[in-house]
Amino acid sequence: MKVTRRQVLTHGVTAAGALALGSAATLSATRWAGLGAIPATSAPGALLDDASRINPTAVRGVLFADPTPERTARTVTPLLRRIATGEDPAMAVAGVRHSMGGQSMLAGGWVLDTRPMNRIDLDRAAGVVRVGAGATWRDLIPVLNEAGFSPTVMQSNHDFSIGGSLSVNCHGWHASHPPIASTVRRLLLLTAEGDVLTCSPTENAELFGLVLGGYGMFGVILEADLEVWPNAIYEPHFVSVPTSEYAARFAAGTSEMAYGRLSVDPLSFLEEAILVRFTPKAGTVGTVLPLTRPSAPELQRAIFRGSAGSDVGKTLRWSLEREAAPWLAAPMSRNTIQNEPAAVFADRSEETSDILHEYFVPRQRLWDFVQTARDVIAASPMELLNVTVRDVRADTRSALAYAREDVFGLVMSFRQERTARADDRMRELTRTLIDAAAAVGGTFYLPYRLHATAGQVRRAYPGWDAAMATKRRLDPKPVFRNGLYEAYGR
Ligand SMILES: Cc1cc2nc3c(=O)[nH]c(=O)nc-3n(C[C@H](O)[C@H](O)[C@H](O)COP(=O)(O)OP(=O)(O)OC[C@H]3O[C@@H](n4cnc5c(N)ncnc54)[C@H](O)[C@@H]3O)c2cc1C
Known part of the structure; x- marks a missing residue:
């Protein structure tokens, strides 16, 4: 060798x-x-x-x-x-x-x-791309873009590997879609015994369901065949709503991509929301469009990071997001929206780090969960910097599904000191929020800090023990x- x-x-x-x-x-x-x-x-x-x-x-x-x-x-x-x-x-x-x-x-x-394993081979006629597990969306988007295609489901940034995305069973701003597992036609898996197996809904189907959302515990994904989606120019539509009305407002419309943002301004903490929908512009669907980066990343970063550690900064940011963003937002291609690095907003300080959480709640229970979360977070010493809301549809493919019905995903970004004491406080807060999600029939996401108790993991993932038995x-x-x-x- x-x-x-x-x-x-x-x-x-x-x-x-x-x-x-x-x-x-x-x-x-x-x-x-x-x-x-x-x-x-x-x-x-x-x-x-x-x-x-x-x-x-x-x-x-x-x-x-x-x-x-x-x-x-x-x-x-x-x-x-x-x-x-x-x-x-x-x-x-x-x-x-x-x-x-x-x-x-x-x-x-x-x-x-896995990063060097990054071959990409697009079958335009079938609308399927065969991609090495180490390739990132940053590698893949330009290839799809040249053919008028776009990823069907991915995260809201382009930094992540395909293998990692499949193993966490990612989701993003795509409306009306289950997580990424639903877009996988086939994958190649290297097993613990050194066998290379094809897994699909019809071949090694049990393994297929375990690997998607299986966090690398069931083998190495070598490559995957993913369904792709037509690229298009998307027109943005902004509405401001009380969070209590978000679910009803969301249900009243349709879009191909959408996200919500909840206020972290102390004056309206988690009680106000912005819903942003993207609808395709007629005549642009499936065409080859210029691929650009979202505009003014330095300004976006300055506004976002300026709100860290500052109530005034958060109030200013929320008023800009509500009042200015709808005026400044221009139509953009689906690929351009997705072609943004996470680094634009990342914390670069030596003292603090941005720590993510995500909770999934049945759509009609959103406001019930948010009210509890509002009180719990306001009483905790942790600083909440951002909350986005995603539409995630029921996942029938992953053995460890976090969205077993149609849910809203609430991604929370906290700013935390890089100390053991702050991590202990975050553990306490996380466990309380997981219980709050469970109380409304919700679950939580597993790629973040491992602060859940073993019981909370099993409650959110009822298939956990069976999956571990299969692993053994x-x-x-x-x-x-x-x-x-x-x-x-x-
Ligand atoms: C700033 C930021 C933004 C994020 N945004 C989103 C988002 O919008 N949506 C979302 O769903 N998640 C999001 N995440 C969460 C999540 O961490 C990423 O989706 C994930 O990390 C995916 O890619 P990765 O390459 O970083 O995977 P890694 O972190 O490297 O790995 C994640 C898991 O996948 C396994 N794995 C990786 N490659 C393979 C392979 N080839 N075969 C088998 N197992 C493998 C690893 O063992 C590990 O358990 C975000 C995380 C951050 C830090």
């Missing part, structure tokens, strides 16, 4: 282990850091972190995927065998590590960095482990 210099970051690997992998070469941590959008290392050495920036994790080493699924399978399988026999520690699979609780890492374990059957060692599995999988 040939393992190149670029494939193994050998910090912590014994010389024998490295030789067994076919390489005694050491790759410097700075080289690895240069590959990713997130600073991957911090002193004193091979510590990886994720988007939380409060999760430094010492790993055994990083193995890089090859550009093709076939070569990746050949490269990784010998290590999987060594893990199965106990000669090496287990492996976590990573995309761009925008999860926030160690889901893409394993303390003391191997990390498979398919991967008895287990070969694939990560922070999520360590927290709740055993």
